[in-house]
Amino acid sequence: MMDIDVEGVEQRVFTGVLPAWDRVEEAVQDAHRRESSATGGTVADYIPALAEADPGLFGVCVVETDGQVHAAGDVEAEFSIQSVSKVLTYALASDAVGHDVIAERIGVNSTGQSFDSVMAIELNGGHTMNPMVNAGAIATTALLPGGNADERWEILHDALSRFAGRRLELDEDVYRSETEHNQRNMAIARLLESYGRLDVDPLEIVDVYTKQCSLRVTARDLAVMGATLADGGVNPVTDQHVVSPEACTATLAVMATSGLYERSGEWLFEIGIPGKSGVSGGILAVVPGKAGIGVYSPPLDDAGNSVRGQRALAYLSRVLGLNLF
């Protein structure tokens, strides 16, 4: 079960609007303060670049859809975005190929299996089940426009930067390390290819996918990205249009269904809003129409989700009445 502590924290009811500015500000500061002392979890260590992360870093940021920012702690610390990027490439691909095509090509149903399972692919005759597991995420990146790998990466890099409202940089160390450890993703790409589910070169697409996971972001960036998805695709800080409202709706639905892999149901049960976690310790959550939330704290639980991040989100969900249900 999720390790959260909301004993005595009253669950407020979801309404059409967020509470007033000072209530949100206070909640963000409280969330950071109460969970700063939470221990437990271990920093991901399968590549050196991740293992070196400072376990003490902890940032919480809420960006409202009107552009207001609430920040506490290390919201400017940079880390590689990892799996959180799956959400954004899905929004982009959804925008590019449309609601029906993305649903047919990538799938929208939960696998009930872990993020890097190949079993789910075989049981479904080569169809990926959803874009939040590696197989679906790689197939999603392959749907992005671009005549070759470089173009595809450029387009993707630009778009992810527009989501953040600033130029994101590639973490070369992470990219190199990941490249040396991506045999399983290459197996997945080859398997998709063998089922005729990949129109592009599998090696190139795994490379683009590895790059997208290696972009450096902050908790603040995640919150801005989330607020963009909450706001129908317009970045509320830069006012720049990034994706269509339809793409945002589709993206939030798949996040709700499978944003936390086999723990997705538990997340919805405890927190009640779409979310997506990454192995570097970031979590992006979205309160539709209201706000984006970004949290960062490297120690992960055994399911690979940030310990403090989940606890902070569980607290915010209750005191701000974010739970959709």
Next chain:
Amino acid sequence: MMDIDVEGVEQRVFTGVLPAWDRVEEAVQDAHRRESSATGGTVADYIPALAEADPGLFGVCVVETDGQVHAAGDVEAEFSIQSVSKVLTYALASDAVGHDVIAERIGVNSTGQSFDSVMAIELNGGHTMNPMVNAGAIATTALLPGGNADERWEILHDALSRFAGRRLELDEDVYRSETEHNQRNMAIARLLESYGRLDVDPLEIVDVYTKQCSLRVTARDLAVMGATLADGGVNPVTDQHVVSPEACTATLAVMATSGLYERSGEWLFEIGIPGKSGVSGGILAVVPGKAGIGVYSPPLDDAGNSVRGQRALAYLSRVLGLNLF
């Protein structure tokens, strides 16, 4: 993929409140009118009592949390509630044993497998994954209070009637027929027992479960039940308290995760609100804080969901801005 037709229907945005009375009324009438002519699907025929259902029956009903009722078509036609009952027994059991116990005992994650799979039980060492598949539903019914099978059934019968706001009757034909065809549920109950996951007699609990599925309801009843879940557990028509707000939140979360079995993700992607379907042709959907929706039309698609029911809900979701995402 789901067979829906929303070409040209504009997706309105979810806000804090439903549109005004006449807009909702008009949408309900429109949904009924446009989908009346939808063909396709076949009536469930595994027991005679279901096979005899009139495929032409079609009712759509919305009950707002302030008690207002919008109805079109055959909203008073009775049918057995079937799997829709899983939602209500889960709310009751959740109320009875509490948030943490229900999560631990029944599970909240999607299986990615069909409603009567035994494979998911074995792969999880006897743990049921969620209360919307038969294994979890049977285990949920077993958590209800009552010293013996009769007491358990009485308590359950009363509570489901309170959800509907009227005394529900048992369909004896359906109950008898189902009893003759419940070998698989008995296999599931025995399997749960063999894993030590059932504290009560497996034969008795399958009998209570079969009875709960055989209660007669109408589309209007489903809408009232849904409105009760939408309203924090208070029946907005009778003003009677049925379950706690916490139990409602928990129930809506698991409906969102797995209310339509292996198609749950697709449902959330297209319709965007918690829903639960039954093999007799009913669907109960909930717009948190706003309304309950009940639809009834016997012909089912290959996934066992009402064809007209899904189409009507997809239409209502768009024109009334019900999609949570």
Next chain:
Amino acid sequence: MMDIDVEGVEQRVFTGVLPAWDRVEEAVQDAHRRESSATGGTVADYIPALAEADPGLFGVCVVETDGQVHAAGDVEAEFSIQSVSKVLTYALASDAVGHDVIAERIGVNSTGQSFDSVMAIELNGGHTMNPMVNAGAIATTALLPGGNADERWEILHDALSRFAGRRLELDEDVYRSETEHNQRNMAIARLLESYGRLDVDPLEIVDVYTKQCSLRVTARDLAVMGATLADGGVNPVTDQHVVSPEACTATLAVMATSGLYERSGEWLFEIGIPGKSGVSGGILAVVPGKAGIGVYSPPLDDAGNSVRGQRALAYLSRVLGLNLF
């Protein structure tokens, strides 16, 4: 991996005949002596009647197809036959319904899964894969002649006694204990029934199956039974015809394929003759045309096979040149 010790034991080549009487006699005495001191393994304890078995008991018996008997150790100690009975009921059912029907109804392929898996049933749409796992064994017992449960049991009891060459007795303690712990077998029988793969009452057939597993045998009995299968269905001690040569061939083939569940391949790789183990510590092995072997020693390895039994068989296989390959 199997825990055997054949370091330095020369593998002789399989020929058309067994070595001379004194070589076999010496090998049996040697096998008993060298493995008497083998430790490790634990006595099955899921029912009291099994848990009370004396872990020190150890018997090795070879019965040649000309009726000669070689015995060492506790070859007259009685124990419940358990899963070894699957082999004999398969031979009987095969005789009763014929080669083609038994192949179609019960299956002959390995599941690659454990003995009481329900997953394999579901993955194969209700077809059992082979008669050596519980599902297939229960379906096999259901194919035996007999107008009702009592007749079926009487016929079965008689036939198993003919295999042994003496009247076998039911172990009432084991039968009662097993009856209290057979929820999983009842789940399996219900599941088969739900797929329409069982023509008889599931409760009755599980009862007959439980009885067949509770018959008391000795290591000598197992060897005689094995010699009967090796000898084309004629008991070489009583000269009584038990089953047809065709039924024996079919039975030895399925033993080779799946007699030791998911370890069947390993057994064939190390020992190279058809075998079948039971949870009480017995193993029956067959050298086609030459001999039957029965061993008994209660401590089991983690796969549920007798530790000393496997070691003794590995030794005999090598020194007597029994390996078919």
Next chain:
Amino acid sequence: MMDIDVEGVEQRVFTGVLPAWDRVEEAVQDAHRRESSATGGTVADYIPALAEADPGLFGVCVVETDGQVHAAGDVEAEFSIQSVSKVLTYALASDAVGHDVIAERIGVNSTGQSFDSVMAIELNGGHTMNPMVNAGAIATTALLPGGNADERWEILHDALSRFAGRRLELDEDVYRSETEHNQRNMAIARLLESYGRLDVDPLEIVDVYTKQCSLRVTARDLAVMGATLADGGVNPVTDQHVVSPEACTATLAVMATSGLYERSGEWLFEIGIPGKSGVSGGILAVVPGKAGIGVYSPPLDDAGNSVRGQRALAYLSRVLGLNLF
């Protein structure tokens, strides 16, 4: 079920020796004659080089362990060896690394799944289950000696030629075609690598594996290869030592367990000797101590096994008393 026709063909009993020369000769001619008219099956067409095979070609060859050859039909027609090569590389690797290492590294148990399943790998934490499915075969080829891909191929090419007793040639067309269609094998190799189960470069090893499958052989070659395995590793035609007796025993055991993928049990049930089929229409079978059998006929059944080949072997098994059980 297997499509064989042995109505009225009497099953002779397996003895220590084959029948006399003229009986074997007559049986081979009969087998060819009776099955020449068998229709059904389709030639593999996933690569052009296979699709062009003449469906009318049909050869049957038995080579006794004393070197006598019985041949009927197109026993000199060449075809690519395909999966039959798995048997020979396993014998070589077994010889190279020894009984215990090969058992631990490659596995010996049946998967119960199809030849190119990746699911079995995942369910077993990266362990391959046996050398007759692609995953295990690729891992087996990786165990062969050789400092680099070229050396490995040279050693392998030489050894397979020694098995046949003549220099085998690479079919360049088949090799090129297969190379263009081996995404799934590359996925499997990457997956093995990701589990740390492959010590060599996955691309190189898939290339060597593709080459080994592309060697040209005849039905006569298969029979000689089989006779070499039957004869403890000495080629009875050239009298050349190819592998050790221990390696032969190990190889025949795994052929018996899983030589025909998920139909292995059925094969053992009907034919009763170790066999291995290939997608080009060849089957190699071994009668331990007595003979090797090679058949060739391109039309395959839905399980990918030669239709006429299986029928001819079922006939030979019965009239010559080859069934080990």
